[in-house]
Amino acid sequence: MSAVDIVFYVNAAIAIYAGWRVFVTDSMVRASFFLLISFLAVGVIMLLLAAIYLGVALFFMMAVEMMVMALFMVMFMMNPAGLNPMKMVHQEKVAIGVGVAAFLALGAVALFGEFPSRPVPEGLKPVVSLGHELLGDSMLVFESAGVTLLATMIAVVMLTSHRGRFGDANEGSQPPGLEPGGDPADKPPEDEGGGHHHHHCH
Amino acid sequence: MTLVTLLIVAAALIGIGLYGAFSQQSFVMLMMGLELILNGAMLAAVSFWALTGGGAPEGQLLTIIAMAVMAIEMAMGFALVISVYRAKQADMTEALDGLKH
Amino acid sequence: MLWLIPLFPIIAAGLLYPWWRTTASRPALAVSAAGVVAVTLALVVVAGTAGWTGSLVWSEQLRLAIGFTPMTYLAALVVPLVAAPIVFYAAAHESPHRLARLLALLVAFTGVMELIVLARDLLSLLMVWEIAGALSWALIGHEFKDRERGRHASQAFLTTRTGDLGLYLAAFIAFQHTGSLAYADLGQMDPLALGLFAAGVTLAALSKSAQLPFAPWLFAAMSGPAPVSALLHAATMVAAGVILLMQFQPILAGVDWFGPLLIAAGLTTALAGGLVATATPHAKRLLAGSTSAHYGLMFVAIGAGYPAVALLHFAMHALMKAPLFMAAGIAGHRAGSYELGQIARVRLPSGLRPAALIAALALAGLVPLGPAWSKEAVVTSAGLTAPWLALLVAVAGGLSALYAARFQGCLFPRSTALTGPESADGTHGGLQRAPVYFLVALVILSSMIWLPGVHRGLGQWLTTSFPSTKLWEFVVSLLLVLAGLFLGRRFAAREISGSAQSSTVRTFLSQWMRLPQAAHGLIVKPVDIVAVRLATLDDRAVDAGIRASTRFTLWLANLGSRTVEWLFDELPEGLAQLAGKAGENTRQLQSGMLHHYYSLMGIGVVAMVLTLILGMFTGGFS
Numbered sequence: 001m002s003a004v005d006i007v008f009y010v011n012a013a014i015a016i017y018a019g020w021r022v023f024v025t026d027s028m029v030r031a032s033f034f035l036l037i038s039f040l041a042v043g044v045i046m047l048l049l050a051a052i053y054l055g056v057a058l059f060f061m062m063a064v065e066m067m068v069m070a071l072f073m074v075m076f077m078m079n080p081a082g083l084n085p086m087k088m089v090h091q092e093k094v095a096i097g098v099g100v101a102a103f104l105a106l107g108a109v110a111l112f113g114e115f116p117s118r119p120v121p122e123g124l125k126p127v128v129s130l131g132h133e134l135l136g137d138s139m140l141v142f143e144s145a146g147v148t149l150l151a152t153m154i155a156v157v158m159l160t161s162h163r164g165r166f167g168d169a170n171e172g173s174q175p176p177g178l179e180p181g182g183d184p185a186d187k188p189p190e191d192e193g194g195g196h197h198h199h200h201c202h
Numbered sequence: 203m204t205l206v207t208l209l210i211v212a213a214a215l216i217g218i219g220l221y222g223a224f225s226q227q228s229f230v231m232l233m234m235g236l237e238l239i240l241n242g243a244m245l246a247a248v249s250f251w252a253l254t255g256g257g258a259p260e261g262q263l264l265t266i267i268a269m270a271v272m273a274i275e276m277a278m279g280f281a282l283v284i285s286v287y288r289a290k291q292a293d294m295t296e297a298l299d300g301l302k303h
Numbered sequence: 304m305l306w307l308i309p310l311f312p313i314i315a316a317g318l319l320y321p322w323w324r325t326t327a328s329r330p331a332l333a334v335s336a337a338g339v340v341a342v343t344l345a346l347v348v349v350a351g352t353a354g355w356t357g358s359l360v361w362s363e364q365l366r367l368a369i370g371f372t373p374m375t376y377l378a379a380l381v382v383p384l385v386a387a388p389i390v391f392y393a394a395a396h397e398s399p400h401r402l403a404r405l406l407a408l409l410v411a412f413t414g415v416m417e418l419i420v421l422a423r424d425l426l427s428l429l430m431v432w433e434i435a436g437a438l439s440w441a442l443i444g445h446e447f448k449d450r451e452r453g454r455h456a457s458q459a460f461l462t463t464r465t466g467d468l469g470l471y472l473a474a475f476i477a478f479q480h481t482g483s484l485a486y487a488d489l490g491q492m493d494p495l496a497l498g499l500f501a502a503g504v505t506l507a508a509l510s511k512s513a514q515l516p517f518a519p520w521l522f523a524a525m526s527g528p529a530p531v532s533a534l535l536h537a538a539t540m541v542a543a544g545v546i547l548l549m550q551f552q553p554i555l556a557g558v559d560w561f562g563p564l565l566i567a568a569g570l571t572t573a574l575a576g577g578l579v580a581t582a583t584p585h586a587k588r589l590l591a592g593s594t595s596a597h598y599g600l601m602f603v604a605i606g607a608g609y610p611a612v613a614l615l616h617f618a619m620h621a622l623m624k625a626p627l628f629m630a631a632g633i634a635g636h637r638a639g640s641y642e643l644g645q646i647a648r649v650r651l652p653s654g655l656r657p658a659a660l661i662a663a664l665a666l667a668g669l670v671p672l673g674p675a676w677s678k679e680a681v682v683t684s685a686g687l688t689a690p691w692l693a694l695l696v697a698v699a700g701g702l703s704a705l706y707a708a709r710f711q712g713c714l715f716p717r718s719t720a721l722t723g724p725e726s727a728d729g730t731h732g733g734l735q736r737a738p739v740y741f742l743v744a745l746v747i748l749s750s751m752i753w754l755p756g757v758h759r760g761l762g763q764w765l766t767t768s769f770p771s772t773k774l775w776e777f778v779v780s781l782l783l784v785l786a787g788l789f790l791g792r793r794f795a796a797r798e799i800s801g802s803a804q805s806s807t808v809r810t811f812l813s814q815w816m817r818l819p820q821a822a823h824g825l826i827v828k829p830v831d832i833v834a835v836r837l838a839t840l841d842d843r844a845v846d847a848g849i850r851a852s853t854r855f856t857l858w859l860a861n862l863g864s865r866t867v868e869w870l871f872d873e874l875p876e877g878l879a880q881l882a883g884k885a886g887e888n889t890r891q892l893q894s895g896m897l898h899h900y901y902s903l904m905g906i907g908v909v910a911m912v913l914t915l916i917l918g919m920f921t922g923g924f925s
Binding site for chain 1: 221224231238266
């Protein structure tokens with residue numbers, strides 16, 4: 001049990017526990033922070049595995065991402081503070097079965113699989129080699145990922161804009177009922193145009 | 203910190219993530235499940251790179267790609283959530299019953 | 304060509320029948336009907352001189368053959384010779400109601416009888432034997448609307464049919480042992496088969512020729528019209544048995560019991576028939592008893608080994624019996640009854656008296672007439688076997704004389720207390736009597752047989768010889784005949800005066816010694832009882848099985864309707880429901896719920912992975 005091992009086991013326990021807590025907390029904001037913690041623990045394990053760049057990237061990315069997620073939580077959820085118990089699940093048995101089965105299957109792969117033991121050679125600079133790879137041999141892959149991300153941004157903006165090509169984005173929508181199957185909680189917002197359609201001639 | 207223990211941790215993360223992905227009603231929670239799955243996958247990929255790949259950079263590249271995929275998934279997911287919310291004032295998967303026969 | 308002889312009258316009768324139905328002229332009827340038979344006679348003569356033969360090949364083993372031997376040629380001559388006057392008489396005498404049918408049947412019967420005479424193999428014999436039986440039934444039951452007559456026809460038919468079984472037996476035996484049915488091959492049988500064959504043929508002959516114990520059917524046959532009786536007794540039906548035995552006698556003489564049996568049966572019948580004829584108060588039954596008796600004499604002759612004598616007696620008997628029946632018919636019509644006591648009170652045409660007298664004397668066997676010669680020949684041939692047999696036959700002849708005299712005395716009594724006009728027959732009296740005179744003339748002509756040259760010539764032609772008459776037999780015979788005549792006159796006188804006691808013996812005799820009742824008691828009743836028992840058994844035992852099978856079938860059907868029906872309904876129903884449920888469930892898969900969809904995807908992925916793992920282990924994916 002070296003120090004590295006101890007750090008690893010601690011972080012592994014944190015990662016798994018936090019990952020589990022994500023789905024049993026009452027507050028969604030808390031859930032997103034648990035997820036962040038889980039990611040951070042995994043990032044530490046990556047650092048232990050000498051994947052320095054990846055671990056750090058994971059820290060930054062997840063920190064930001066979880067902030068965004070928390071924002072969304074506050075935006076959508078009726079119970080962001082977790083003041084009353086919250087359990088919004090469906091098909092839980094199936095989900096538990098799937099989870100356990102996946103864990104058992106992959107664990108079996110880990111236990112019974114025969115993998116070659118080729119650790120990182122001494123003196124390898126992981127960040128440098130990754131940089132050469134990204135902007136060298138695998139440049140096409142890297143650039144494809146970049147372009148894909150760009151396309152994603154454009155698509156996201158398209159999807160979330162208030163006004164689409166065919167009129168109001170929430171036209172014909174109805175707010176959900178206060179109770180399931182009840183009256184709408186709110187009237188749909190009146191169209192300031194008085195219901196006339198905009199025909200843009202392109 | 204052997205490959206086996208690493209992979210078991212990754213497997214546990216993937217299992218938990220799958221449970222979340224399958225059980226949560228809320229879109230956002232569902233996406234958290236997906237994040238956890240990718241988390242486990244990235245951990246497994248890094249473990250393989252570090253202990254069996256012999257330091258080949260493609261292992262790290264794979265993880266980078268996985269991160270990109272995670273980012274895309276998040277962005278697209280939230281965009282879809284917003285548009286669904288716009289249309290149905292709902293953030294639950296059950297609201298999406300347009301395909302119901 | 305020879306087939307013409309039997310076929311011509313049959314076809315002609317069929318063709319003339321429509322015309323006979325429409326025509327009312329009795330002379331035309333009489334001449335046409337008798338003409339057909341006369342042409343048949345002419346055909347027989349022509350065939351005999353030209354030597355025609357006939358055969359018909361059915362298969363390799365079955366070939367019909369007809370032909371002549373001297374004896375059958377004589378018989379074939381006698382049949383139409385006697386039948387022609389009879390049909391003439393029938394056309395002139397019988398009531399016009401359904402007369403055409405009667406004539407057609409009579410004429411056809413002549414043809415059938417010719418075929419019986421001509422047949423040279425058992426197959427054609429069997430066929431016409433059956434046809435003859437059926438025709439006799441139709442003729443006896445001519446007045447079939449009368450229940451009693453219909454019953455009598457059935458009785459006659461059934462009795463003779465019973466005997467016919469013997470002929471079938473004989474035919475089967477012959478075919479089995481010789482492989483052929485021709486008469487010519489019968490001699491090849493071994494003794495046992497020959498014995499069986501003889502038994503069958505004898506049974507058939509006894510029943511057809513009305514010998515004991517079958518004799519009573521002739522009484523039943525008296526229900527038919529007078530010409531039918533005349534034809535049946537004189538020329539056709541009853542003669543068939545004798546003609547059959549006559550032809551087989553040379554073959555069957557080798558069977559040791561054959562001769563004695565025939566003599567015993569014939570003699571018994573001759574004596575019993577004589578007694579019955581003596582006792583019966585009924586004119587036609589008297590003649591029927593006499594027929595049985597005389598055929599009994601022919602049987603005696605055959606049994607004694609002289610078939611030619613039997614043949615000649617048959618011919619003579621035919622000639623005399625037919626006019627007697629006709630006379631009885633005329634008398635019966637006048638009296639409205641056949642009771643001798645009634646007949647004695649009516650006046651008959653005077654011309655009929657001498658004719659009937661001659662026929663009756665011939666029946667009595669008085670010396671100068673032809674029948675007397677053949678009767679004496681029978682006496683002699685029986686005497687060759689044993690003298691006491693000759694005596695018995697002579698006694699039978701005496702009985703014959705007795706009832707002949709009784710018949711004549713009752714028909715033409717000497718007393719003058721007669722009623723009715725001389726000729727009540729209308730315009731056709733002469734027409735009715737003509738055939739009687741014709742036949743009586745033939746009887747007188749037959750007296751020529753007493754001439755030594757004539758009967759020797761006949762014997763040479765028939766390739767046989769006749770036994771020479773012994774003097775004592777002749778004398779005894781003659782004395783008995785005279786005594787019989789005398790007694791007969793006495794009996795007739797008593798009959799007319801009404802003083803004839805109906806004693807028990809008389810009743811017993813006139814009912815054929817209660818033979819019909821005996822047959823009823825010994826055969827019909829037991830058979831009836833057995834049949835009833837068997838029917839009960841059939842109802843209770845055999846039907847029980849059938850009913851049980853019915854119940855079982857019903858049970859099975861119920862089971863089927865309950866269980867199998869349910870099963871067969873539920874199978875498709877269940878499948879349909881399954882399919883429906885599956886369809887509904889499949890539609891439920893399209894729930895619109897994302898998590899359902901990716902659960903399914905997950906299942907798919909798992910299945911894929913498992914397949915890959917399986918492939919890894921089983922070495923697939925090569």
